[in-house]
Amino acid sequence: MMKDLDWNNLGFSYIKTDYRYIAYWKNGEWQKGELVTDNVLHISEGSTALHYGQQCFEGLKAYRCKDGSINLFRPDENAKRMQRSCQRLLMPEVPVDMFVDACKQVVKANEEWVGPYGSGATLYLRPFLIGVGDNVGVSPAPEYIFSIFVCPVGAYFKGGLKPTNFMVSDYDRAAPQGTGAAKVGGNYAASLYPGKKAKALGYADCIYLDPTTHTKIEEVGSANFFGITKDNKFITPISPSILPSITKYSLLYLAKERFGMEAIEGDIYINELDQFAEAGACGTAAVITPIGGILNGDDFHVFYSETEVGPKTRALYEELVGIQFGDKPAPNGWVVKVE
């Protein structure tokens, strides 16, 4: 039985579901994880996650297919990215198999929370790893918790794809040799204030420029940027301080292999936006968000249109979402069934 929710009108907010997965790291190793019903963590006041931001997280979704089965999209890539975050913050890595198995377990246990095919609703998975235990100095924690909770979330665009406007921020989300490429909470804490300023001015979020020269696009809020040039090149920024988006790498592949575009990771200068016929933001939550225009100082640059979605952006969206919901053939290994 599916839960009785207004599946067509869900937003992106916390809903307590029935089960979460939790595993403890103690005495140098991961203990066997389990599913629990309690959504409250009881941790030491000295936990490094609370004071020094020693924590990281992930985000991915489970999708209901036409035949009723449930897909995960590239969970092994989230596992590997979390391992890289762990390396950067001196936390114990969760093995890829343990991560993917935990995702399957928690989705299976909460399958009534995976919305019906066609509603656009998905089940968002939030894996996270935190340093816990008695501690006070700046040093890695003695113990860790790896947990995954899930929440049903709605389609990002209720009425279908809609172009959205963004503004270039004066702030940086990450330092040049900092933690921008890791999915760690500190990056997001630092983005709250600039994000609030952008929203107060009527923009969906900030465009962050590279923190060294402030001339190149890095990120679009909590999504990656892509542009499609007038001569059919699909370009996304390259930089050590960008979060390597799994959606972005999927689109680079699809643009090349299924649409015959030249797919490039390269520099995108904020004063060279004229080369693009279309642009968008991409990520697990954003899926593909067409970018209407970008405000940069006094200049407002419109890409395809502020009201219409470009044909290539739409085609990429349909291909990606088609794969995620099992309607289009997936490249090898991209779709993992929850059974």
Ligand SMILES: Cc1ncc(COP(=O)(O)O)c(C=O)c1O
């Ligand atoms: C800062 C940032 N950039 C990009 C992304 C998109 O990454 P992905 O496609 O793996 O969800 C996210 C979301 O995870 C993010 O938080």
